[in-house]
Amino acid sequence: xxxxxxxxxxxxxxxxxxxxxxxxxxxxxxxxxxxxxxxxxxxxxxxxxxxxxxxxxxxxxxxxxxxxxxxxxxxxxxxxxxxxxxxxxxxxxxxxxxxxxxxxxxxxxxxxxxxxxxxxxxxxxxxxxxxxxxxxxxxxxxxxxxxxxxxxxxxxxxxxxxxxxxxxxxxxxxxxxxxxxxxxxxxxxxxxxxxxxxxxxxxxxxxxxxxxxxxxxxxxxxxxxxxxxxxxxxxxxxxxxxxxxxxxxxxxxxxxxxxxxxxxxxxxxxxxxxxxxxxxxxxxxxxxxxxxxxxxxxxxxxxxxxxxxxxxxxxxxxxxxxxxxxxxxxxxxxxxxxxxxxxxxxxxxxxxxxxxxxxxxxxxxxxxxxxxxxxxxxxxxxxxxxxxxxxxxxxxxxxxxxxxxxxxxxxxxxxxxxxxxxxxxxxxxxxxxxxxxxxxxxxxxxxxxxxxxxxxxxxxxxxxxxxxxxxxxxxxxxxxxxxxxxxxxxxxxxxxxxxxxxxxxxxxxxxxxxxx
Amino acid sequence: xxxxxxxxxxxxxxxxxxxxxxxxxxxxxxxxxxxxxxxxxxxxxxxxxxxxxxxxxxxxxxxxxxxxxxxxxxxxxxxxxxxxxxxxxxxxxxxxxxxxxxxxxxxxxxxxxxxxxxxxxxxxxxxxxxxxxxxxxxxxxxxxxxxxxxxxxxxxxxxxxxxxxxxxxxxxxxxxxxxxxxxxxxxxxxxxxxxxxxxxxxxxxxxxxxxxxxxxxxxxxxxxxxxxxxxxxxxxxxxxxxxxxxxxxxxxxxxxxxxxxxxxxxxxxxxxxxxxxxxxxxxxxxxxxxxxxxxxxxxxxxxxxxxxxxxxxxxxxxxxxxxxxxxxxxxxxxxxxxxxxxxxxxxxxxxxxxxxxx
Numbered sequence: 001x002x003x004x005x006x007x008x009x010x011x012x013x014x015x016x017x018x019x020x021x022x023x024x025x026x027x028x029x030x031x032x033x034x035x036x037x038x039x040x041x042x043x044x045x046x047x048x049x050x051x052x053x054x055x056x057x058x059x060x061x062x063x064x065x066x067x068x069x070x071x072x073x074x075x076x077x078x079x080x081x082x083x084x085x086x087x088x089x090x091x092x093x094x095x096x097x098x099x100x101x102x103x104x105x106x107x108x109x110x111x112x113x114x115x116x117x118x119x120x121x122x123x124x125x126x127x128x129x130x131x132x133x134x135x136x137x138x139x140x141x142x143x144x145x146x147x148x149x150x151x152x153x154x155x156x157x158x159x160x161x162x163x164x165x166x167x168x169x170x171x172x173x174x175x176x177x178x179x180x181x182x183x184x185x186x187x188x189x190x191x192x193x194x195x196x197x198x199x200x201x202x203x204x205x206x207x208x209x210x211x212x213x214x215x216x217x218x219x220x221x222x223x224x225x226x227x228x229x230x231x232x233x234x235x236x237x238x239x240x241x242x243x244x245x246x247x248x249x250x251x252x253x254x255x256x257x258x259x260x261x262x263x264x265x266x267x268x269x270x271x272x273x274x275x276x277x278x279x280x281x282x283x284x285x286x287x288x289x290x291x292x293x294x295x296x297x298x299x300x301x302x303x304x305x306x307x308x309x310x311x312x313x314x315x316x317x318x319x320x321x322x323x324x325x326x327x328x329x330x331x332x333x334x335x336x337x338x339x340x341x342x343x344x345x346x347x348x349x350x351x352x353x354x355x356x357x358x359x360x361x362x363x364x365x366x367x368x369x370x371x372x373x374x375x376x377x378x379x380x381x382x383x384x385x386x387x388x389x390x391x392x393x394x395x396x397x398x399x400x401x402x403x404x405x406x407x408x409x410x411x412x413x414x415x416x417x418x419x420x421x422x423x424x425x426x427x428x429x430x431x432x433x434x435x436x437x438x439x440x441x442x443x444x445x446x447x448x449x450x451x452x453x454x455x456x457x458x459x460x461x462x463x464x465x466x467x468x469x470x471x472x473x474x475x476x477x478x479x480x481x482x483x484x485x486x487x488x489x490x491x492x493x494x495x496x497x498x499x500x501x502x503x504x505x506x507x508x509x510x511x512x513x514x515x516x
Numbered sequence: 517x518x519x520x521x522x523x524x525x526x527x528x529x530x531x532x533x534x535x536x537x538x539x540x541x542x543x544x545x546x547x548x549x550x551x552x553x554x555x556x557x558x559x560x561x562x563x564x565x566x567x568x569x570x571x572x573x574x575x576x577x578x579x580x581x582x583x584x585x586x587x588x589x590x591x592x593x594x595x596x597x598x599x600x601x602x603x604x605x606x607x608x609x610x611x612x613x614x615x616x617x618x619x620x621x622x623x624x625x626x627x628x629x630x631x632x633x634x635x636x637x638x639x640x641x642x643x644x645x646x647x648x649x650x651x652x653x654x655x656x657x658x659x660x661x662x663x664x665x666x667x668x669x670x671x672x673x674x675x676x677x678x679x680x681x682x683x684x685x686x687x688x689x690x691x692x693x694x695x696x697x698x699x700x701x702x703x704x705x706x707x708x709x710x711x712x713x714x715x716x717x718x719x720x721x722x723x724x725x726x727x728x729x730x731x732x733x734x735x736x737x738x739x740x741x742x743x744x745x746x747x748x749x750x751x752x753x754x755x756x757x758x759x760x761x762x763x764x765x766x767x768x769x770x771x772x773x774x775x776x777x778x779x780x781x782x783x784x785x786x787x788x789x790x791x792x793x794x795x796x797x798x799x800x801x802x803x804x805x806x807x808x809x810x811x812x813x814x815x816x817x818x819x820x821x822x823x824x825x826x827x828x829x830x831x832x833x834x835x836x837x838x839x840x841x842x843x844x845x846x847x848x849x850x851x852x853x854x855x856x857x858x859x860x861x862x863x864x865x866x867x868x869x870x871x872x873x874x
Contacts, residue, residue, distance in 0.1 A: 071738070095740040107738035111528060111731035111798035112724070120728050121740030123721050130719070153527055 020082070022047040022208040023068070023177055028077035030063055037063040041077075041234040043227055045177065045208040050199060052219045052240070053212045055229035056252050056307065056473065061212050062104060064229065065181055068210075069094045069101050082176075092121070100170030104181040104212070106162050108154055108169075114141070115150035118169050144168050145194065160187050167195065171202065178202060179210040184218055185309075196222050214309045215490070216245055216512065228252055245512045246505075249307070253475060253508075269299040275334025277467045278319070278350070278436050283328030285318035290492040291328060294319070296436065296467045301458060303470045303478045306488035306511060312471055313355055315488065316438045319469075320345045320352040346379055351429035355440040355471075357418070361425045364414040368406050368424055369395040371413045375428045398427035403453065419450030426457070436467045443472055455481050475504050487511060529727075532792030532844060533804035539790075540811045547814060551821040557687045558697050564813050566679075569702030570595060570765040570777060571813075572806045574784040575791070576713050577757030579805040582788055583717070584750040585730035585797025586635065586642040590649030591758045592780035594627045596773075597653040598762025603665040603772025606672050613671050620763035621756060627653065628755015629748075636748035650781070658774055665772040675701070676770040702764040706806070709760070714802040726750055731798030786833065787812055790840045812836070 023045040030038040038060045045051050053061050066072040068079070070088030079086050081097065088094040094101070108117045115130075115137040137150035146164045148157050157165065163183060170178055180199075184192050199209055199222060211223060219226065219240070226243055228235040228251045235251050243251075277298050282291040289311045296302055304312035317323045319330075321339045330337050332348050339345045342352070354360035363371055373391050380386075386394070395409040402423045406416055413421055422442055429437055439458065443451040458468050458481055472478050478485060479502055487495040487510040495510040547555040554560055565572065574591045581588045601623055602616040631649050635642045667673070679698040686696035717723035725746045728736040737743050765777055791808025793800030815836060816829045 069738075090742075091738050092740045092742060101738070103738055107732075107735040109728045109731040109735050109739070109798070112728055113527065116724060116728075117739075120724060121736070126721055127719050128721055128724055155528075 020047060021045065021080075022082055024078075024080045025064075025068070026078045026080075028064065028067055028079075029075045030060075030067055030072060031075055036232055038067070038074075038232045041229065041232070042237075043068075043234075044237070045210060046225075047176070047208045048203050048206045049224040050203060050209045050211050050222050052223035052226045053210055053229070054219065054226055054248065054252055055235075059229040059252070060232040061229060062181060063232075065101070065103075065179055065210070065212065068177075068179065069099055095121070095173065098174070098176040099179065100173045100175030100177070101179040102163070102166045102170050102181060102183055104185075106159070106166050108162060108166055110153070110155040112154060113150065114148050114152050114154055114157065114165060117154050117165060118150075118172065122173065140168055140172055141165075144171075144198065160191055163187060164191065164195075167198070171198070175207065177208050177210070179212075181212045182214070183211075184213055184215060192218065214307060216248065219248075220245065246508055249508050249512050250504075252307075253473070269297055275331070277333060279331040279334075280319060281329045281331075283315075283318050283330070284326050285314060286324035286326055287314040287317060288491055289314040289318055292493050294486070296469060298435075298467055299462050299465050300484065301462045301468045301470055301482050302484040302486065303472070303482035304486050304488055305471070305475060305478055305507060309491075310488040310511075311491035312488050313440055314491065315486075315493075316352070316440055316469055316471065320350060320438060322352065322354070343378065346375065346432065349433075349435035350438065351375070351432055351434035351436070352438045353422075353425055353429060353440060353442055355444070357422060357425065357444075362413050362421050365412060367410045368399070368404070368413050368416065369409040371424050372398055372427045372431060376431045379432060394431055398431060402427055402430075402457070422450070422454070426454070430461075434466065436469075437461065438469045440471045441473065442470070443474070443477060451477070475507050479504065479507070489513070528794075528799045529792065529801045529804075531847065532794070532799065533801035533807070535843065535847070536790060536792045536804045536807050536811065540807050540814070543811055543814050543818075547818050547821070551818070554821050555817075558685045559687060559695070560817070562697060562699055562703065564810055564817070565703040565706060566698070566700040567768065568809070568813055569700070569706040569768065570761040571780055571783055571787070572706045572809050573709055573757055573761040573764060574777075574780050575787040575805045575809040576709055576802060577754035577761075578781070578784040579788045579791070579793045579800050579802055580713065580717070580726070580757075581642075581750050581754045582785075582793045582795060583730045583797060583800040584726045584747055585733060586747065586750065587785070587795070588631065588642065588646045588649075588751060588754050589781045589785075590627060590631065590646040590653060591754065591761070591784060592777050592782070593650040593653035593657070594624055594755065594758040595762040595765055595777035595780060596775075597657045597660075598623050598759055599766040599769075599776045600657050600660055600665070600772035600774070602763060602766050603667050604661055606667045606669045607665060611669065613675060616672075616766075617763055621759040624759020624762065625752065625756045627758065628752040631755065632748040632751030635751060636744045636746075642751075661772060662774065664774075667766070667770055667772070673770070676767055680704075700768060702768050705760065705764050709757070710803065710806055717802045722746065722749060727798055729797075783812065784809070786837050789837065789844075792844075794844065 021044045023043070025041070025043040028038050028041045028043070041060065041064060043053070043064065053064065055061050063072065067074045068088075070090050070093050073089070079088075086097070088097070088099070091101070109120070112120065115133045118137045118140065119133050134150040141148055141150065144164065146161060146168060148161050148165060154162060154165070164187075167180070167183060183195060187195060199211075203209060211219070213219060223240045225237055226240050226248065227237040228248065230252060276295040279295040281293050283294065284291040292315060294315070304315050306312045314323065318325055321341050321344065325339065330339055337348055339348065345352070358364075363374065369391050372395050373386055376394070377386060392409060398404070399406060399409065404423045404427065405420050413424055416424065426442065442454050455477065458470055462468055470478060470481055484496065484498040485502065485507060486493055487497065487507065489511060497506060497510065544555070574595065577591060578588060598620045602620055605611040605616050605619055606613075627649055631645050634640050634645045667676075679700050682697040682699060686694055688694050717726070725736070725741045728739065728741055729743050729746050733743050762777070766772060769776070787809030788800065788805045789795065789808065790811050791801065791804035791806065793805060812833055815832055819826065819829050819832060
């Protein structure tokens with residue numbers, strides 16, 4: 001339809017066919033209070049291509065997209081659309097210019113009908129033509145084979161159908177740039193096929209498509225080019241055909257640089273007492289993790305690894321019942337147990353340091369002392385409070401033991417650095433003397449020194465007989481500390497690795513789908 | 517199969533409206549059976565409008581704001597202020613009925629615009645802003661004039677005393693005299709507004725955008741709706757309706773008074789909720805809201821007819837409101853309101869900053 005091509009004569013006089021860049025972003029920077037979300041990021045989109053935007057969680061993909069569509073204002077950088085410098089101030093602006101977006105969190109209104117969702121925010125007239133709207137929607141749904149009726153309330157459609165409706169809306173706007181942020185996450189295989197054939201069709205009409213997904217196979221199936229972001233920085237853009245999957249994964253994950261040669265991981269310990277400390281069979285949770293088996297021995301350090309969305313956090317959250325457990329059996333020391341909510345896990349000697357320190361870990365306004373005694377206090381019951389003296393001595397003990405840098409025990413935890421906050425949360429759990437400690441990303445966002453301290457502490461605890469499950473997005477860190485690595489992909493366990501000579505490459509191989 | 521079909525075709529707004537309508541019909545039916553002498557009279561039914569038109573108009577305004585996901589608790593105080601300003605203006609010797617109408621609309625609109633600006637563009641909590649508006653209006657009211665002020669201007673008195681007589685709907689009283697039905701102008705204003713606003717909310721782009729904003733303002737923004745302007749307009753409209761209500765109030769009572777329309781904001785909120793508007797926004801029906809207000813008023817009439825202590829009015833109204841809210845959430849829950857939650861499972865939470873890795 002709008003296919004344009006520029007013929008470029010190179011120095012040697014050869015004729016080259018180039019598709020023009022429909023979108024160019026240069027040197028994009030964007031910060032939020034306390035977070036640098038994007039730093040000097042570039043992105044180019046040609047018309048008639050599918051361009052995958054890849055990166056781990058927090059890499060800045062969603063932020064980049066929101067800058068593209070005018071949801072966020074960039075701090076600096078240039079955006080040109082079809083050669084013209086553009087500045088979208090709002091999603092309306094972008095929409096009017098032919099940028100259609102399907103956001104990761106489906107941005108439709110559940111309280112309206114399917115037809116309204118298709119057309120709202122697009123009308124030019126003061127009044128709504130219900131009949132025309134319904135007819136047009138019916139035709140569109142029909143042509144795309146979406147099983148929904150125009151008069152249906154959106155909330156009564158399945159997630160997959162909602163996703164398709166959002167895509168249909170974007171397509172109907174006759175856009176030049178189509179941004180699909182995780183469009184396939186709620187679709188089944190058949191629907192993904194349908195979406196892909198639709199994408200190919202749009203491609204042939206000259207639409208430039210930005211495709212964000214965590215499913216590597218899908219990237220290679222549909223994309224022409226790939227841009228990789230990591231920690232808000234631009235890593236590079238590549239032709240999909242010239243970037244092997246393994247390389248892509250390592251580019252997304254990056255390498256840790258810290259020197260920690262002195263850390264020596266333990267062997268998988270022998271089974272003591274005939275049964276593992278904790279054992280799960282067919283455990284699954286409402287957060288969407290597929291039923292999995294898992295066991296950990298006394299004094300063992302193991303870890304879950306995998307990309308974002310692989311289900312590594314969800315698995316440990318299921319163990320601790322932080323998400324609603326939907327099935328499976330649990331044995332503690334060989335005896336059947338039931339964990340329906342975190343307090344039951346705590347009483348069985350399980351501690352859980354959550355991934356989101358700010359949201360789930362610290363109580364920002366409370367003092368270091370109160371944060372430390374919190375878990376023990378919960379187990380004891382709130383109506384039997386510790387005396388000031390007891391609390392003070394607990395706090396002093398762990399501040400010294402973990403080398404927590406704080407002005408006093410009464411300092412509010414929010415004024416501590418991230419690393420020290422993390423140590424306080426660790427102290428909170430150590431105080432309950434857990435048999436099994438789950439640490440989800442304990443080293444994220446803290447300085448290298450503290451990282452090493454925490455890794456050492458993990459190994460020391462294991463020596464003392466505590467079982468530890470350790471999760472980190474830095475594979476090297478896990479290789480150093482864990483004697484057994486459980487690899488996850490698409491919310492299921494795809495492999496288990498152990499052994500002294502394990503390398504990052506082995507892990508990436510399993511993640512990238514190479515299997516054994 | 518049948519249930520699925522129904523579930524898909526009737527929207528939440530309409531369902532809650534249907535519940536409200538049924539309950540009102542049951543209530544009024546009960547009243548007619550129990551106290552036929554009073555409730556069988558057409559006059560009793562129309563008096564619900566004649567005497568309560570201001571409240572019904574306020575209910576409309578509040579429903580609009582609530583559908584947009586907001587709240588406006590200044591409406592009662594603004595209405596009171598309008599009545600007093602009109603009274604003072606009409607009694608000043610230089611006033612005119614037309615002028616006082618403009619004054620009423622102007623005051624209401626001014627409050628609406630100011631509050632709407634602060635809420636929509638400066639993103640301040642609507643509750644706080646309209647609470648401040650309420651205090652402001654109350655303060656202005658007592659500053660302007662403390663004592664009851666009866667309007668004696670001839671032109672206005674004629675308007676106040678005017679009522680349309682409908683001879684064919686009258687009733688014969690105990691003495692055998694025929695009394696024709698009287699309908700006050702306020703009733704017409706209310707009826708007109710109900711019709712106009714119902715059309716506005718169902719067929720206009722503004723109305724539909726407001727439903728979207730109330731349902732999910734973040735999504736609405738992404739869908740290309742000017743969320744701020746939509747919110748702003750809803751408060752402006754609500755303010756304007758407070759002005760109308762104020763004028764209708766003084767047109768009915770003929771006096772400015774410090775206590776005029778006090779507490780109406782809460783009655784209007786209650787009426788809206790009983791009429792099927794959800795406080796969480798995005799769901800509601802502009803015909804349901806007056807029905808909700810009428811339900812409340814009928815209860816009061818019933819209690820009055822029963823000769824019970826008037827304290828019971830408040831108690832019964834409170835209980836009813838409670839029952840309604842429970843009923844609403846029950847209905848929503850039964851309809852699988854799980855769909856109102858965030859569309860994606862938690863493990864796919866936004867990939868940008870602050871999201872959870874998995």
